[in-house]
Amino acid sequence: MSDTRSFPTLSVQTLGLMFISGALATMAFDLWGQLISPALGFATLSPHGLARSLLGTFGLPNGDFAGYFVHFYLVGLIGYPVGWLFIFAPLWRRVFGRGRWLLSAAAYGFGLWVFAIGGITAIAGLPFFLNFSGITWVALAGHVVYGIVMVAAMRMISGNRR
Template sequence: MTQSSQFELSIPAIPSAPTLLNLFIGGYISLMAWEIWSRIITVWVVGNPLEPPGLVLSLVNRFAGTNYDLSMQPANANATAVHYFLGIVGYPVLYYIVSRGIKHWAIILDAGVWLLFTGFVVLSLVWWHSFTQWMGIFWLLVTLTTATRFINPNPLIANCLSWGSYTWFNALGIFAPVAGLPFLLMDWGGDLSFMSWVGHMLFGFLAALVFEKLEARQR
């Protein structure tokens, strides 16, 4: 185990078969909630669905020099399969590694997401001159949600919210720019980014909560 003054890292135990099953159950339930939010509710609110397979194709296009889009088959089906795999298997396994391997992981993720988003908003205001009122409202909502950790009497709920926030930033703050898309998709008006934030909060929260509840029942 390696240590620093801020956090500790350790290699978590290899999960047992029941633990893996619990992870995948949590991933499946949370992915279904995401699909309802992204394909139905988001369309009702902003007129377009959230399309994680589109992000997958953008990454492929960026690094493979291809020109796939969601209208093409089997590219769409393949990207959707990757999206489902990440939702049911990838993110839950990553949650297990992070939550069991990094001390104070939730606080670290909260601080990282908030600081990077805040830095982007500040630069938009004073340097790029692209700040909008909606961006400020969005930042305030993220800040208030993050700050609930300080008054939340239930550490599990607070940690699950932290995981949801991280999954949003991981998708739109890291992989979207890597794929050549705007940071957090804010250059596209911010409405899809906001709906994605809510959807990822729901997804990550449920994935972590269902898993932890199932694990607690087996102890």
């Protein structure tokens, strides 16, 4: 992407960038939330459970497969990378300029946490921010990790241009 454009071109390369960085970030999120966090005595994340609750709210099939599909594929590989590339990063660059990628990635992860744990849980009929229980804070760390890993992977793949 050149410095004169706000958005990346929609191409096979952009889709590959989204899928690879999203996959790595989702794996980091799940590694943190389902293995490292519980091993340290903190809560265990169940993001597919949130997806299942949301699907059930809309009367859609909400079995395990559907929950994992929404969490990994629709959100991790498509939704969150699209949000970065086409919404957050262009706005960040417009307000703060280029640079400070680690700060912008962490801020994006924080925003994902607010969206998922503050918004999606409410739509799914769950308590606001899950009553600020232990899972809330593990999810905060997980979403920030997701944002950092995704942006770091995008930068590495694209030669530090994003």
